[in-house]
Amino acid sequence: MSKTEEFISHITKGNTFKGEYLTMGAAMLEGKTITNAFVNIPLKTLNRHGLIAGATGTGKTKTLQVIAENLSEQGIPVLLMDMKGDLSGIAKASTGHAKIDERHEKIGLPFTPKGFPVEILTLSEQNGVRMRATVSEFGPVLFSRIINATPAQSGIISVIFKYCDDNDLPLLDLKDFKKVLHYATNDGKKEIEEHYGRVSTASTGSILRKVIELEQQGADIFFGETSFEVQDLCRIEENGKGMINIIRLTDIQDRPKLFSTFMLSLLAEIYATFPEQGDSGRPELVIFIDEAHLIFKEASAALHSQIESIVKLIRSKGVGLYLVTQNPTDIPEGVLSQLGLKVQHALRAFTAKDRKAIKLTAENYPDSPYYDTKEVLTSLGIGEALISALDEKGRPTPLAATMLRAPMSRMDILSKKELEEITSSSTLAKKYNQEIDRESAYELLNEKIKKANQEEAKAKAQEERKKAEKTTSKRRSSRTTQSPTQKAVIKVLTSATVIRSVLGILGKMIK
Template sequence: MADVGGSIFIGSGPGGADRQALVLKRANRHGLIAGATGTGKTVTLQGLVEGFSDAGVPVFVADVKGDLSGLAMAGSPQAKTHAVFAERAAEVGDTGWSYRECPVQFWDLFSEQGHPIRTTVSEMGPLLLARLMGLNDTQEGVLSIAFHLADEEGLLLLDLDDLQAMLAECANRADEISTTYGNVSKASVGAIQRQLLQLRGQGGEHFFGEPALDIADFMTLDDSGRGMVNILAADKLMASPRLYASFLLWLLSELFETLPEVGDPDKPKLVFFFDEAHLLFDDAPPALLEKVEQVVRLIRSKGVGVYFVTQNPIDIPETVAGQLGNRVQHALRAFTPRDEKAVRSAAETFRANPDVDVATVITELKVGEALVSLLQPDGAPSPVSRTLIKPPRSRVGPVTPVERGVLVQTDAVGTKYDTRIDRESAEELLAAKAGEAAAAAQQAKSAADDEKAKAAEAKEAARFAKENERARLAAQREADRATREAEKAQRAAEREAANSPWNKAVTSATRSASSAVGRTVANEVTKAVFGSSRGGGGIGAKLLRGVLGGLFKG
């Protein structure tokens, strides 16, 4: 319950003495709930969540084992724990204790046990993604270039497919991009792609996409003014530590960027509980730890409190543990050197109380009993006190699948996030661009092939025409040769005929006859012209007879 004085009752010593209450004004100074398995951490966590909700503070809790879902249902007098809880309530002086449920919203990154939680790659941003994937400075620079290029070219980075397509685009355009933004090597792109593949293998495709979570849906109140308890189903998520870290760090970063500075408000705007917190830090890269420390340190001024729940206080890195002002330490078992170190560490972190030997008591605590040190109104931690933790009012244990289904269907979130939206984004636009380029290349190739075919046809036609001309010329030469041969043969035949004895005899006879005729004609003409041949023996007669004689010879 929330005390009238603005605090949440935690528990007290026997008989209600030495009451311990978490001051709401100091609740944003973060906290730690630690203890071995089975010592009562979950019950303590459950009671704190109930107290914050009653005080009108929205809560987020990662439910690793599934038992925190019982916050949605009131406890029952028929439960086996009823007698123990009633007795504990009376023992610690919690006079107003009664069974009551909390207003709950269920969430699940895998969309199986609650509403899906998503964010876009753009909202995550290159710096946070680089830290989550453990990229070196060079790879982080290439990732930043991919984001910048996507922004310049109007390409939305919504899911991992978009980011992978954008990285592939950067690799394809490496020479062009390098001249403007700096060196982009295919080796660096390949390294980022491999890290994205690991993130995808852990279920990252479920987390990145739309509709993205509206932080305001985490920070709501019910009709009676109680803070909404947002329960994230994290049982399956624990098998994907990188995805779990990605989500939690993004959520804290988103709150830090969204919420205004408020300093130390009268009560927190939102409180986070990370159950089994050691899973968050196991094998975490230094850059991630640095980012967690930074966010935890700075988000306090935004009115957000962060509480880690873990089995061993040394599971929390010292840089983070130093920011945790409110502490509830359940029993530890000093069976190993590591356990002994944890005992010493826990003893040294509490404000000393002369009546409590922390190093001894911490191994003697019973179930539901803890060492408690909380920040006082002036900000100083209270001296450590051995405290009996108050019992929860909601159900201890998980809800049934049917109960969960009804609660999911009837809560205030409704179906807002249930249907995934796949807008046209970088992957589709780059695929379309590649398709257009391929089509243009195919068209250019077809045009080139057509030109090549036409050139080949023209060349073939020219060759054919040349061969025809060559054949025509050869035929013409052959005809000319045949003509010459025929003419030659004819001349030879004529010469042969002219040189034959018969032809010679005929020619001679012809010539003789011609000569005689000529002489006769000449004489007769001469007579006619010049008179008697005897009297015409002049030069004219002789000349005429010569001409006529020559004609007949010829």
């Protein structure tokens, strides 16, 4: 048996599965594509998370596109974080190209151009279905971690949430939260301290500054109603294809705190609401996060810990999480250790630091008798990658340098008109794009303060009126109440008057 035949046997033995699977492309040996030596990934293990990494321009985004298309075709919904704005073309069929035909001939797969059902979502005021969440849905623990609160500040945030729950004050947006925070140290200080303990003015001031920083990154748009229901990410269209939900994030690349906030809330909501799946044979939802390093770039240690915990637990809900970044070292080790699928595009070694990173990356892949992994990592071409997956029993498949298949959809963005057409025909846009500002903590506390001020003014007026009446009463009393001296004088004067009267009468009679 020749080396090529041995290699084909080695690859196909490790990539032949009983259940459903995705075909990524054909294996390569010594730089040549081995036709029909298909590299497959079982659907059963796609909830074990994965990584797509590689230098700029090596084809990471197209690999993401290929996996998303094939998942959709098999009836599995997908959520894509589109940081660069170049994934919307999935909605339209590829125009084809001679190089694509040549590539697929080498792989041994037919190429069929197709478009896929797409929903355009947004966190900002861009065109698309608006995604929002309320402050109450975050809860005190997540909210504290988002703003990197100290233990003392976290305690105050818990008091704020508890006070609102006890008094039926909905916390819907950041305006509500700031209002309650202000109330706790001013008009409502006595009330809150009586029932929940002392609230430090210095701590509330620090919390307020952190909330304002979050607002400046656009979180005031994200927090509010109508709150997005994560079950709407799991829709299957009428032809049986899974919906590909694309969140356009082109305008928040410089606002990593907002991105981290959104991702944490989304994953937490999915974990809290999705039912346990067990070993279901296929994922319920697959999430791809492009430029994944932005999640961890400015996140606190507490936020890192929370994300790692959710990544470890969320696969039991049938959800696969795939991180797309330039270098695996961008991702915390606690997250990397949870990944089952690794698609590694070429890395470039321009510095000693780059060479060290390549060495570390190579050590994360299974040993192969057919490849020097460190050498292959720097010699892969565009649209080629090292792939290591898990088989149906959870064991690593043989490492395969792979010529990847081309996307069936357009490898370009949609025009503004095409984007508008998708949004205008969306049923979710009708459901979520109506902004609601119902009566919540802000309005209710303003009304409470207004009534308290009116009652205080009324009580003050009554007090002033009573005081005035008391003064008037004293004056009247001073006129009617006489001292002994006054009585003596009056007696003398009265006596003299009587005498004069009597003498006057007697005098008249004598005359």
